[in-house]
Amino acid sequence: MRGVRQTYPFVKPTELDSPERARAPVIIVGAGPVGMAMGLDLDRHGIRNIILDDDNKVSIGSRAICWSKRVLEIMDRLGCGERMLAKGVQWNLGKVFFGDEKEPVYGFNILEQEDQQFPGFVNLQQYYVEEYLIDEIDRSALTGIRWENEVVAVEQTDAGVTVTIGTPQGEYKLDCDYLIAADGSNSPVRKMLGFEFDGETFQDHFLIADIKMKAGFPTERWFWFDPPFNRGQSALLHKQPDDVWRLDFQLGWDIDREEELKLENISRRIRAMLGESLEFEFEWASIYTFQCRQMDRFVHDRIIFIGDAAHLVSPFGARGANGGLQDVDNLGWKLALVLNDNAPVGLLESYNNERVIAARENVLNSTRATDFITPKSTTSRIFRDSALELAREFEFARRFVNSGRLSVACVLDQSELNVMDSDDFGGDLVPGSPALDAPVTINGEESWFLKTIGKQFTGVYFATDGTQAPDGAAKLEADAIPVKTIVVATGDETETLVDHKGILEKRLDGEPGTYCLFRPDQHLVARWRDFDLQAVRSAVAEATMHTHTTDTT
Amino acid sequence: MTKKLRTEPRIEDPDDFYAGLISLHEGLDSEQSQSLNSKLILLMANHIGDRQTLDELLALAHSYRPQE
Numbered sequence: 001m002r003g004v005r006q007t008y009p010f011v012k013p014t015e016l017d018s019p020e021r022a023r024a025p026v027i028i029v030g031a032g033p034v035g036m037a038m039g040l041d042l043d044r045h046g047i048r049n050i051i052l053d054d055d056n057k058v059s060i061g062s063r064a065i066c067w068s069k070r071v072l073e074i075m076d077r078l079g080c081g082e083r084m085l086a087k088g089v090q091w092n093l094g095k096v097f098f099g100d101e102k103e104p105v106y107g108f109n110i111l112e113q114e115d116q117q118f119p120g121f122v123n124l125q126q127y128y129v130e131e132y133l134i135d136e137i138d139r140s141a142l143t144g145i146r147w148e149n150e151v152v153a154v155e156q157t158d159a160g161v162t163v164t165i166g167t168p169q170g171e172y173k174l175d176c177d178y179l180i181a182a183d184g185s186n187s188p189v190r191k192m193l194g195f196e197f198d199g200e201t202f203q204d205h206f207l208i209a210d211i212k213m214k215a216g217f218p219t220e221r222w223f224w225f226d227p228p229f230n231r232g233q234s235a236l237l238h239k240q241p242d243d244v245w246r247l248d249f250q251l252g253w254d255i256d257r258e259e260e261l262k263l264e265n266i267s268r269r270i271r272a273m274l275g276e277s278l279e280f281e282f283e284w285a286s287i288y289t290f291q292c293r294q295m296d297r298f299v300h301d302r303i304i305f306i307g308d309a310a311h312l313v314s315p316f317g318a319r320g321a322n323g324g325l326q327d328v329d330n331l332g333w334k335l336a337l338v339l340n341d342n343a344p345v346g347l348l349e350s351y352n353n354e355r356v357i358a359a360r361e362n363v364l365n366s367t368r369a370t371d372f373i374t375p376k377s378t379t380s381r382i383f384r385d386s387a388l389e390l391a392r393e394f395e396f397a398r399r400f401v402n403s404g405r406l407s408v409a410c411v412l413d414q415s416e417l418n419v420m421d422s423d424d425f426g427g428d429l430v431p432g433s434p435a436l437d438a439p440v441t442i443n444g445e446e447s448w449f450l451k452t453i454g455k456q457f458t459g460v461y462f463a464t465d466g467t468q469a470p471d472g473a474a475k476l477e478a479d480a481i482p483v484k485t486i487v488v489a490t491g492d493e494t495e496t497l498v499d500h501k502g503i504l505e506k507r508l509d510g511e512p513g514t515y516c517l518f519r520p521d522q523h524l525v526a527r528w529r530d531f532d533l534q535a536v537r538s539a540v541a542e543a544t545m546h547t548h549t550t551d552t553t
Numbered sequence: 554m555t556k557k558l559r560t561e562p563r564i565e566d567p568d569d570f571y572a573g574l575i576s577l578h579e580g581l582d583s584e585q586s587q588s589l590n591s592k593l594i595l596l597m598a599n600h601i602g603d604r605q606t607l608d609e610l611l612a613l614a615h616s617y618r619p620q621e
Binding site for chain 1: 584591595
């Protein structure tokens, strides 16, 4: 098995020797992908924060491997998207096998939309993603990781949170305005505070083995139901960079864990699956059970839970890390506005509401996939097998086959921050949808639409004449919560931003004069056929939980 | 909501259809019969397609389930 990639040194915090207690606006517990992304997202919003981690290394083993388009877009704003795309393995095709038949029951294509910068998914070992985040954090003046700093106590008052931290050289305390718990499924912070984590553990075991091999398998997701090499169970094959392949064997409930983890036994399984003469090396192996759980609330006054600490799903569907990183994207701008006194604390409640609903959707999808893969009764198993048999011939039956419904961007269509359409709109979005990418040119250079919006409220205006912004756009930029207006020019390719293929107009239904207002996390708030300064201001007020319009004129 | 599920007699020559349905299961063991039935249900469900009708079917069948 491969060893640890790199360790990060413990650096003695100055607070250990100082009699005065330091205060940070935000402390984040946990330097996994979600915690680190949170630190960077807050950095991008100008909020100083400290990330604490009880360990001194990135993840051992590949762990999370499938990163969704929406997450790549989020990571792009944190400086990691293009590295993930360059290193990651792109795949679009999945195949489902059933029983002894060598031919797949069917194949499916996950490519959702063409003409976007990022594909539906890339596969990449979690440790690479963590290393890219660490590189960005190293460049940041506002965030940093304190390795081997373990939270041992948490105390919340009206004024803030006091964290007691254990280190190899002793304990110290830090104060913060907000504590973000990103400390994973076993969240020590959640346990210290005694919060419930309700849900179910599935009566099943899965063996994950990551192996290195030079094999001619295509870059596709292969999933087997009841294959001859793992009778009555399921199996998965999926490619990662560096010739590493993820294998996943369902083992059932009644197993001898120690026996199953013996390398000679794992090797036997692998050879039965991929061929007796296969040459390979082990990267990582682990046995796990699935759980689907979530907290009732993610926001507890000044302590906020994100990622696996708040919600846990089975891996089918890649909804774990991909869900957690959407938490980050949702929380960062809201917390920044609240900390800068630009929005009421109630805005954080919208993080709770939006992401609790999103987590429920992920738990529901993940539970349904797990129930299909591990039927709970004979009848359920017979229905599953029937659906698989019919799926060879009939498209309708393929829709029932569930080897994981892959993570797609969460549409916040029930959010209280949205403004209902008052004009007629078609296109691909509704209020609450994340913006869709499209190829554009900026000053004649090929680029992507999503690179132009986000971080702050942004209005996208489809010009009626050249690059002319609507009257009042400049006033919006000077508001307490500024709104930047991006003009989609009507002219030729030397203009500021040109929708040269007409795809943006189609996706946003942007006929000339249309104004679409996006939140800092790129979700659509409101849209109008004509620009109206007061309407935009009240939409911003609504999207930040202000009851009255911000008025600076 | 008005009911969409039709429960008045609709099948022509019901005796003949019924005999055909039963004869499908001749020589099958219980598992094979269940498998055949589940395929029949999935095919019929897709043919009906309409979600409201399907939900009414599920509810009606559920209300006729054997009591303990």
